[in-house]
Amino acid sequence: MRTGIPVEEARALVLDAARPLGAETVAAREALGRVLAERVVSSRTLPPADCSAMDGYALRAADLAGPTPIELRVVGEVAAGGQRESDVAPGEAVRIFTGAPVPPGADTVVRQEDTEAADGGVRILVAPEPGANVRDAGEDVRSGDVVLEPGARLGAPELGLLASLGRSVVAVHQRPRVAILSGGDELVEPDGDVSGGRIVASNAYSLAAQCREAGAEPFNLGIARDDPADLERLLRAGLQADLLVSSAGVSVGDHDHVRPVLEKLGCRLVFWGVLMKPGYPLAFGRFEGERGPLVFGLPGNPVSAMVTFEQFVRPVIRRMTGHRAPFRPRVDARLAEDLEKKAGRLHFVRVFLESGPDGTLEARTTGTQSSGVLRSMTLADGLLVFPAEATRLARGQTVSVQVLDPEFFAREDPLP
Amino acid sequence: MRTGIPVEEARALVLDAARPLGAETVAAREALGRVLAERVVSSRTLPPADCSAMDGYALRAADLAGPTPIELRVVGEVAAGGQRESDVAPGEAVRIFTGAPVPPGADTVVRQEDTEAADGGVRILVAPEPGANVRDAGEDVRSGDVVLEPGARLGAPELGLLASLGRSVVAVHQRPRVAILSGGDELVEPDGDVSGGRIVASNAYSLAAQCREAGAEPFNLGIARDDPADLERLLRAGLQADLLVSSAGVSVGDHDHVRPVLEKLGCRLVFWGVLMKPGYPLAFGRFEGERGPLVFGLPGNPVSAMVTFEQFVRPVIRRMTGHRAPFRPRVDARLAEDLEKKAGRLHFVRVFLESGPDGTLEARTTGTQSSGVLRSMTLADGLLVFPAEATRLARGQTVSVQVLDPEFFAREDPLP
Numbered sequence: 001m002r003t004g005i006p007v008e009e010a011r012a013l014v015l016d017a018a019r020p021l022g023a024e025t026v027a028a029r030e031a032l033g034r035v036l037a038e039r040v041v042s043s044r045t046l047p048p049a050d051c052s053a054m055d056g057y058a059l060r061a062a063d064l065a066g067p068t069p070i071e072l073r074v075v076g077e078v079a080a081g082g083q084r085e086s087d088v089a090p091g092e093a094v095r096i097f098t099g100a101p102v103p104p105g106a107d108t109v110v111r112q113e114d115t116e117a118a119d120g121g122v123r124i125l126v127a128p129e130p131g132a133n134v135r136d137a138g139e140d141v142r143s144g145d146v147v148l149e150p151g152a153r154l155g156a157p158e159l160g161l162l163a164s165l166g167r168s169v170v171a172v173h174q175r176p177r178v179a180i181l182s183g184g185d186e187l188v189e190p191d192g193d194v195s196g197g198r199i200v201a202s203n204a205y206s207l208a209a210q211c212r213e214a215g216a217e218p219f220n221l222g223i224a225r226d227d228p229a230d231l232e233r234l235l236r237a238g239l240q241a242d243l244l245v246s247s248a249g250v251s252v253g254d255h256d257h258v259r260p261v262l263e264k265l266g267c268r269l270v271f272w273g274v275l276m277k278p279g280y281p282l283a284f285g286r287f288e289g290e291r292g293p294l295v296f297g298l299p300g301n302p303v304s305a306m307v308t309f310e311q312f313v314r315p316v317i318r319r320m321t322g323h324r325a326p327f328r329p330r331v332d333a334r335l336a337e338d339l340e341k342k343a344g345r346l347h348f349v350r351v352f353l354e355s356g357p358d359g360t361l362e363a364r365t366t367g368t369q370s371s372g373v374l375r376s377m378t379l380a381d382g383l384l385v386f387p388a389e390a391t392r393l394a395r396g397q398t399v400s401v402q403v404l405d406p407e408f409f410a411r412e413d414p415l416p
Numbered sequence: 417m418r419t420g421i422p423v424e425e426a427r428a429l430v431l432d433a434a435r436p437l438g439a440e441t442v443a444a445r446e447a448l449g450r451v452l453a454e455r456v457v458s459s460r461t462l463p464p465a466d467c468s469a470m471d472g473y474a475l476r477a478a479d480l481a482g483p484t485p486i487e488l489r490v491v492g493e494v495a496a497g498g499q500r501e502s503d504v505a506p507g508e509a510v511r512i513f514t515g516a517p518v519p520p521g522a523d524t525v526v527r528q529e530d531t532e533a534a535d536g537g538v539r540i541l542v543a544p545e546p547g548a549n550v551r552d553a554g555e556d557v558r559s560g561d562v563v564l565e566p567g568a569r570l571g572a573p574e575l576g577l578l579a580s581l582g583r584s585v586v587a588v589h590q591r592p593r594v595a596i597l598s599g600g601d602e603l604v605e606p607d608g609d610v611s612g613g614r615i616v617a618s619n620a621y622s623l624a625a626q627c628r629e630a631g632a633e634p635f636n637l638g639i640a641r642d643d644p645a646d647l648e649r650l651l652r653a654g655l656q657a658d659l660l661v662s663s664a665g666v667s668v669g670d671h672d673h674v675r676p677v678l679e680k681l682g683c684r685l686v687f688w689g690v691l692m693k694p695g696y697p698l699a700f701g702r703f704e705g706e707r708g709p710l711v712f713g714l715p716g717n718p719v720s721a722m723v724t725f726e727q728f729v730r731p732v733i734r735r736m737t738g739h740r741a742p743f744r745p746r747v748d749a750r751l752a753e754d755l756e757k758k759a760g761r762l763h764f765v766r767v768f769l770e771s772g773p774d775g776t777l778e779a780r781t782t783g784t785q786s787s788g789v790l791r792s793m794t795l796a797d798g799l800l801v802f803p804a805e806a807t808r809l810a811r812g813q814t815v816s817v818q819v820l821d822p823e824f825f826a827r828e829d830p831l832p
Contacts, residue, residue: 028606032625047788048613053717079642081602081614098716099602101613140718140789147791153823156629157793160622160718163606164615164790186497186515190444190579197464197517198497199580206576209448213572226495300514301469302556302576329825372463373556374580375563377573407569409745409825 002271006388007311007346010274014284014312015326017270017294018319021174021242028162031154033215034172035322040148042165046140050102051080054133057115057122058106059093061130070124078103093122102134109133141165151324173322176216178313179238179293180204181246183224183231183258184300202374203247203298203305210309213406214317216243228257235261242320244293245313247305258297259283267295275345275388278304278371282312301371307348307383310404329403331382333363339386339393346388350380351401353408363401381405418687422804423727423762426690430700430728431742433686433710434735437590437658444578447570449631450588451738456564458581462556466518467496470549473531473538474522475509477546486540494519509538518550525549557581567740589738592632594729595654595709596620597662599640599647599674600716618790619663619714619721626725629822630733632659644673651677658736660709661729663721674713675699683711691761691804694720694787698728717787723764723799726820745819747798749779755802755809762804766796767817769824779817797821 002009023037052058059072072093076086080099088094088105096102096109111133114126141147147165148158154172162170182201190200204220211218221238224231238244246258259269262285269285276282281304283297296313298305310328318326333353341347349365356362366379382401386393393399403409418425439453468474475488488509492502496515504510504521512518512525527549530542557563563581564574570588578586598617606616617639627634637654640647651674654660662674675685678701685701692698697720699713712729714721726744734742749769757763765781772778782795798817802809809815819825 029621029624032628044610046615048610048615051613053786053788080600081642083612099600135786135788139784139786140791148794152794153821155794155821156622156625157722157790157796159625160618160722161790161794163621164618164718166606166608166610166616168606184496184515190582190584192582194460194464194582196499197467199462199464199515200582202576202580205445205579206572208445209572209575212448226497302580306573306576323823325823325826327826368555370469370551370555372469372551374573374577375556378564378568378571378577380573403825405569405571407739407741409819410741410743 001269003273004275005271005273007274007276010271010282010284011312011315013270014294014316015319017286018316020322021176021320023171024174025169025171028159028168028170031170031172032156032159034154034175036148036150036152036154036158036170037173037322038171039146039150040162040165040167040170042141042143042145042147044141044165045138045143046164047135047137049137051135052096052098052100052102052109052133053135054109054111055097056109056111056133057093057124058088058096058102058109059124060088060090060106061108063090064108064124064127068125068127070127071118071121072124073121076103107131107134151322153323173320176242176317176320177240178211178216178218178243178245178317179221179241180207180211180218181221181224181234181238181244183226183246185226187223189223203300203302206302206306206374207245207247207298207309210306210314211317214314215321215323216317226257228261231257231261232264235265239265239292241293243313243316244295245309246295246297247300262295266292274308276311277345277347278369279308279311279348280345282308284312299371302374303350303371303377306377310383310402311348329409331361331401331403332398333361333401335384335393335395335397335399336362336364338395339365341386341391343389343391347386348402349384349386350376351382351384352379353381353401353403363399381408417685419689421687421690423690423692426687426698426700427728427731429686430710430732431735433702434732436738437592437736439587440590441585441587444575444584444586447586447588448572448575450570450591452564452566452568452570452574452586453589453738454587455562455566456578456581456583456586458557458559458561458563460557460581461554461559462580463551463553465553467551468512468514468516468518468525468549469551470525470527471513472525472527472549473509473540474504474512474518474525475540476504476506476522477524479506480524480540480543484541484543486543487534487537488540489537492519523547523550567738569739589736592658592733592736593656594627594632594634594659594661594733595637595657596623596627596634597637597640597650597654597660599642599662601642603639605639617663619716619718622718622722622790623661623663623714623725626722626730627733630730631737631739632733642673644677647673647677648680651681655681655708657709659729659732660711661725662711662713663716678711682708688713690724692727693761693763694785695724695727695764696761698724700728715787718790719766719787719793722793726799726818727764745825747777747817747819748814749777749817751800751809751811751813751815752778752780754811755781757802757807759805759807763802764818765800765802766792767798767800768795769797769817769819779815797824
């Protein structure tokens with residue numbers, strides 16, 4: 001087991017253990033946000049035939065060679081979903097509606113606005129280019145085309161495209177199941193009695209929300225007492241998960257039973273202790289023979305638990321769900337104050353991000369950086385990365401901030 | 417009814433009609449992503465008492481005044497969730513664990529690493545500042561504090577905070593219900609027979625996904641035939657929704673029955689026709705006396721339907737759900753090619769966003785801008801805004817792009 005390793009090394013070790021999960025076939029309409037696990041090849045040509053992009057008249061471009069206005073006989077009408085059996089002959093036009101198939105013989109559509117009614121026919125006032133206002137068969141998709149590749153995130157256009165191909169089910173990567181364990185004699189559920197200094201096991205709730213936002217399916221194993229038998233019973237209930245996340249803490253303290261129980265169950269710690277703040281006492285373990293879940297022992301403090309989840313568990317979940325980009329967005333910002341620390345640990349500093357006087361982004365700390373102050377996480381737009389060996393970041397300097405708030409990028413007005 | 421109005425004016429008209437919906441009380445653990453509709457005031461103080469931030473020894477700072485090492489008698493032990501009845505007297509220390517209440521008399525905690533065992537006691541090797549490693553009662557929250565304001569988005573830290581306050585239910589804004597109607601004799605459901613040029617009513621599927629991504633609850637009214645009685649039957653089934661979105665099209669064509677049926681039901685069009693491309697034939701209506709849903713008649717082409725939804729329906733949904741920022745994010749990018757158009761309509765141009773050679777963002781069109789090519793929407797990272805009166809955007813110029821892809825901001829590596 002490694003101890004006291006740099007953040008970068010710890011991240012490489014956890015990501016190295018994470019593989020995209022296998023495929024499952026789900027209803028396409030339930031697949032929003034999932035990651036495609038198959039290559040989608042079209043069995044259809046769309047549009048299936050040349051069709052009109054406008055309401056107007058279908059005709060032969062050759063008939064428009066002379067000066068306008070030009071009068072043509074109207075020999076029929078074709079609506080979307082309709083059929084026109086006979087050809088359009090020279091000197092003839094067919095009334096046509098958007099989406100309707102262009103009749104044989106015709107090759108061009110004149111917009112209704114560029115025509116007027118004439119005795120027994122139509123008068124073309126403005127002649128368009130040959131082929132105008134006709135959508136060619138296969139303009140969108142041809143039969144045999146690869147339309148979506150494995151790894152694509154299924155958003156609204158992808159789901160519309162799948163529907164248009166007649167696909168009602170689709171193969172996507174499974175979502176990891178995450179078992180969440182709390183531990184400690186002082187902990188109760190949110191509806192529990194908090195007299196005598198007891199507190200709610202709130203980490204289970206913030207971590208479950210982080211799991212859902214990352215695309216996983218969390219389940220709460222409950223609160224283990226500081227007792228090896230109780231811990232073993234709850235941990236065993238999480239062994240069929242893909243990830244086991246304990247906010248019971250895996251420490252070196254006399255009261256820690258998590259580590260020996262994990263070892264008894266066959267889990268070996270890969271590392272304990274990461275050179276970061278908050279969050280030093282982070283543990284990562286794997287079961288022998290790569291069976292069983294990946295195991296994270298997160299620190300018990302609310303902020304430390306959330307920050308270590310962000311840095312290590314979330315990228316693992318995203319990789320398991322098949323996402324190509326496992327990490328949070330990052331922005332550069334100008335630091336609005338001086339920051340100091342000792343060398344040796346990378347600090348993740350909770351910051352506000354605001355537009356400065358000249359329009360550039362400014363980062364300002366949310367105040368106390370105590371790892372117990374969960375409220376500071378509700379205020380923070382992101383985590384400023386204060387590198388391990390740095391001891392000072394000066395006001396005005398450009399810093400790198402991981403953006404946590406999914407609303408952060410939304411602007412007041414998207415038009416220029 | 418207004419016709420042929422600018423995008424900005426149309427957007428102001430639709431947003432003016434949208435109000436945040438009323439509150440509903442939901443289980444806190446189901447409230448991820450919802451918008452708070454109450455002020456949350458804490459009924460608790462957290463931590464409830466001064467407690468230890470470390471494993472170590474609780475003692476009196478006054479005992480550390482002299483030179484180290486200093487030996488103290490260990491008179492007991494207190495774990496998280498435990499109680500220590502007796503005071504810590506001068507010359508005494510109590511073994512303490514993270515989260516445990518600091519016993520009366522003690523005011524400082526020395527980390528275990530800074531001590532060693534001594535005969536019948538503990539030897540303090542490094543003396544910290546007075547008050548060190550103690551989390552004060554109320555450091556996170558004090559009883560009576562306003563911890564969350566109405567309008568806050570409920571993310572992971574907010575849900576953890578609510579749990580820690582013992583809140584298991586919370587008041588949030590209701591999610592708008594959106595009725596989606598397709599219309600046209602050529603349309604079938606995804607499992608339908610597409611012989612004879614029929615096509616799938618795929619807009620209902622892309623629009624439903626757009627609704628879900630925006631935070632609404634869509635339901636599909638089905639496909640209306642080009643027949644007033646069928647249209648009326650389906651439209652009536654959507655009248656209890658908050659929004660009614662027709663991708664049947666509300667046009668001026670001979671085959672359009674949507675508008676007269678809507679008028680029969682009591683809906684008056686506010687505008688028809690917006691100076692944009694794709695998407696000119698967009699209609700917006702309201703029911704008399706502001707009863708009934710807001711009504712959008714979207715163009716039938718797949719891309720036009722998605723783009724007009726983005727510009728008008730999505731901001732309305734976001735406002736109804738209580739979100740403070742109703743719009744998509746926007747970024748500036750350098751244009752990688754020349755673009756031209758006629759003056760008069762604002763164009764939304766589908767573009768890729770890529771890092772250019774010098775690291776700045778570059779925008780490049782996805783190819784065909786035909787409003788029938790849904791596949792181009794699966795490729796696009798965003799929509800470049802080509803202003804109405806502009807006729808040319810030159811390669812190298814800075815342009816404004818609405819970002820559609822929620823994955824766009826995720827970077828390869830969040831550490832510097």
